[in-house]
Amino acid sequence: MGGDFGPHVILPACLSALERYPYLKILLIGEIDQLESLLSKQRFVESIMSRLVLVPSGDSVSMDEKPSSAIRHRQNSSMGLAVKAVAEKQADACVSGGNTGALMAFGRLTLKMLPGIERPAIIASVPTMNGHCYMLDLGANVDSSAAHLLQFAIMASVMVEAVDNKPQPTIGLLNVGEEMVKGNEQVRLANDLVRQQEGLNYIGYVEGNDVFAGKADIVVCDGFVGNVTLKSSEGLARLISRRVRLGFTRNLYRRFLAILARPVLKEIQVQLDPSRRNGATLLGLQGIVIKSHGSADQRCFGYALDRAIAEVLQNVPGRISERLSGYLSSRSD
Amino acid sequence: MGGDFGPHVILPACLSALERYPYLKILLIGEIDQLESLLSKQRFVESIMSRLVLVPSGDSVSMDEKPSSAIRHRQNSSMGLAVKAVAEKQADACVSGGNTGALMAFGRLTLKMLPGIERPAIIASVPTMNGHCYMLDLGANVDSSAAHLLQFAIMASVMVEAVDNKPQPTIGLLNVGEEMVKGNEQVRLANDLVRQQEGLNYIGYVEGNDVFAGKADIVVCDGFVGNVTLKSSEGLARLISRRVRLGFTRNLYRRFLAILARPVLKEIQVQLDPSRRNGATLLGLQGIVIKSHGSADQRCFGYALDRAIAEVLQNVPGRISERLSGYLSSRSD
Structure with a gap:
């Protein structure tokens, strides 16, 4: 639901990514009526539908909402649920075009920091x-x-x-x-x-x-x-x-x-x-969270999805965690 | 003597400024043999020579010299003497292409800060x-x-x-x-x-x-x-x-x-x-000091001279000082 255009941009970007990556599955989390109505107007190959799951969410985090307010009142927002899906291993990565501060706050609260990292x-x-x-x-x-x-x-x-x-x-x-x-x-x-x-x-x-x-x-x-x-x-x-x-x-x-x-x-x-370089990574969390620019169009949101997929394939948080534990043990030697 | 090209750029820029501004006088401070030799190779209108004074200086401040070392050992450098000329009212402004930290240090030491200003x-x-x-x-x-x-x-x-x-x-x-x-x-x-x-x-x-x-x-x-x-x-x-x-x-x-x-x-x-916007002002000193970019060519050094002249004509430090004393007195009311 985030970004300047919400699902109007994100939904078609997801459909296009599902076509590009035959192994990709997407949980699209948001206001279900809006998602279903938009989906009904989209052209898509039927075969990709089995890999797209619409998940209903509660109130969205607004772009100017304080992170503290978001984590208190918007746990069931599309953003809150998307980060939770990563924490609960239902998803390998979360991509959001929403409020950066709130996304960070959900990441820290729900996913937790990697051991040895104090700040994302x-x-x-x-x-x-x-x-x-x-x-x-x-x-x-x-x-x-x-x-x-x-x-x-x-x-x-x-x-x-x-x-x-x-x-x-x-x-x-x-x-x-x-x-x-x-x-x-x-x-x-x-x-x-x-x-x-x-x-x-x-x-x-x-x-x-x-x-x-x-x-x-x-x-x-x-x-x-x-x-x-x-x-x-x-x-x-x-x-x-x-x-x-x-x-x-x-x-x-x-x-x-x-x-x-x-x-x-x-x-x-x-x-x-x-x-073209859309998709900033929130590093330091126990999971992959990618922030897309709020003004991203469909093509541009697609780059953020590409980045999330690349990080999943390369297991970035796992590798960082491994390297960190090496450093930590060499320090305590 | 400062900047990447020293008097090779600064001398012709000065001659050109003397032609542009009929009321301008320039004290050109530097290694006198070098200045005289360069001057003998320049074409210039004889009439402007009466408004150009060559002033001999000691060792120059190098571009990577620490400011503390410069003010201890390079008081007689072209930079040190140029700032001193402003302090002693022989000049209305100093323009230098040299080491910024050293120029700032000479400014603070020799010209002093305006009352009420702690940092330039x-x-x-x-x-x-x-x-x-x-x-x-x-x-x-x-x-x-x-x-x-x-x-x-x-x-x-x-x-x-x-x-x-x-x-x-x-x-x-x-x-x-x-x-x-x-x-x-x-x-x-x-x-x-x-x-x-x-x-x-x-x-x-x-x-x-x-x-x-x-x-x-x-x-x-x-x-x-x-x-x-x-x-x-x-x-x-x-x-x-x-x-x-x-x-x-x-x-x-x-x-x-x-x-x-x-x-x-x-x-x-x-x-x-x-x-084209060359010439940064060191604000907060009791005098006008302009820093030209080290890589400035003749035309570009000329813009720094233009800026110095504009600030002299508008009496910038005097006006700042006046405004500050207004603020200070209104605060103590």
């Missing part, structure tokens, strides 16, 4: 010169301690190794410029902790410009900084795309040019389109 | 949908308190009012998304302080995407967040510009298209070029 983190990919990198935390926490930043680094390293099949991904710690006051205290302490942690491919500090340059496979930072960086880069991309549109429509000759250049411009836009 | 802040403009906005702090401080953020808001408000001739500029406080944990403690406290401060046109929290959307004339944040946001946006702009270049060179037809589209692409690049 939101991780997603951003485009770089040579492909993409991952950035975390994107807003699950503010005021992260050095120990939290270390935990983020470990979890992300395992995730990227598993999902991108990239052994020993490089990790950078986001910091301010060389010539400035050298970072805040948490970042300086985290630098020592991450450097000392065996098994991580730590390359040291990276700066804002290094993120999109692709200097590290994983960029670790506090959720405040990560959230602002991600959102401001989305804002800048929109600004540039608007300037390009204005530049190519100013007169008749330029409009003609725009028609010729459209395939090129379209291709660049697709490469940089954040919706 | 770096402010610069960024492009937006409707023109540009200003952002501060861009890296002078990490771990700014709520009181510091309030001081930044006051100083920026006076500066933008004076230099952009924009009465009552709107002020936003940078924060994370609505649905997330609502900001860190400093930001929540600063929100109360800025809201209560009379004479400020405060519009509340803004998010990362609002910066480039132009939601506020002034965006106030901690130096860590500001530095990372600015640098990551520069990195993203470079990424996009590279993708555009690659997109338009992939085959012969596209190269032909690129020639036709060049004026449009060039125009967009110019609009978004950060070097």
Whole structure:
């Protein structure tokens, strides 16, 4: 029921995913009348229907509801039930386009944290010169301690190794410029902790410009900084795309040019389109929870489903848990 | 002597500024042999020579020197002497392309802070949908308190009012998304302080995407967040510009298209070029100090000179000081 368009986008995205993945089953949780009415209007192959189960839910979590209110009053919301389905092993993963804070709160309460992890983190990919990198935390926490930043680094390293099949991904710690006051205290302490942690491919500090340059496979930072960086880069991309549109429509000759250049411009836009990387992972929970962007359309919600499936196939939480228990036992040695 | 190219860029930029501003005088401080030798190779109008004074300096501050080392050992560097010239009223403003931390340290030590201001802040403009906005702090401080953020808001408000001739500029406080944990403690406290401060046109929290959307004339944040946001946006702009270049060179037809589209692409690049907004102000000092980007070329260094001249003409530190004394007296009432 979450996101700007609710089941109008999510239902067709699910039907399309069921066609793409013959082994996929989906529990679609929401207001049952609405789901059934929408389903009756959709075209779909009959054979996939056996793999789609509609599950009725209670009141939805609103987009501006406080997480504390959601977990108190909305246990039977589509979001609450979806996370519960993962906890009760009825589902391997939960995908939601709803209120991020509430989703996180349900995850912590119902799924619990992995042993050794104190705080969940939101991780997603951003485009770089040579492909993409991952950035975390994107807003699950503010005021992260050095120990939290270390935990983020470990979890992300395992995730990227598993999902991108990239052994020993490089990790950078986001910091301010060389010539400035050298970072805040948490970042300086985290630098020592991450450097000392065996098994991580730590390359040291990276700066804002290094993120999109692709200097590290994983960029670790506090959720405040990560959230602002991600959102401001989305804002800048929109600004540039608007300037390009204005530049190519100013007169008749330029409009003609725009028609010729459209395939090129379209291709660049697709490469940089954040919706292609839709699906942020809530790392650190005992289960897979993926957050789709609230404004996602059908195609874009599909990417979030793809990501959930990839993480299930690679057993990301299990692998993180295994790696963590290794660290914990080596520390107590 | 600062920046990547030292006097090779700064000297011609000064000669060009002396031509543009008939009332301008420049003290060019640096290694005198180098300056004289470079000057002898430059073409310039004889009449401007009477307004250019070469001043010999000692050892330069290196780009990676610690600020504490610079103020201990490099008092006679071009940077040290330039700031001193402002303190001793031989100059109305100092422009440097050197080590930012050292420049800040010389500013605090030699010029002193304005009464009521505890920390300097770096402010610069960024492009937006409707023109540009200003952002501060861009890296002078990490771990700014709520009181510091309030001081930044006051100083920026006076500066933008004076230099952009924009009465009552709107002020936003940078924060994370609505649905997330609502900001860190400093930001929540600063929100109360800025809201209560009379004479400020405060519009509340803004998010990362609002910066480039132009939601506020002034965006106030901690130096860590500001530095990372600015640098990551520069990195993203470079990424996009590279993708555009690659997109338009992939085959012969596209190269032909690129020639036709060049004026449009060039125009967009110019609009978004950060070097056009070169010249960050070190706000909060009892004097005008402008930091030029280290990689600035001649044209770009010229923009930093333009900014210094605009702030002198508008007497920015004097106006801030006046406004502050008003606030301080109204508070003690």
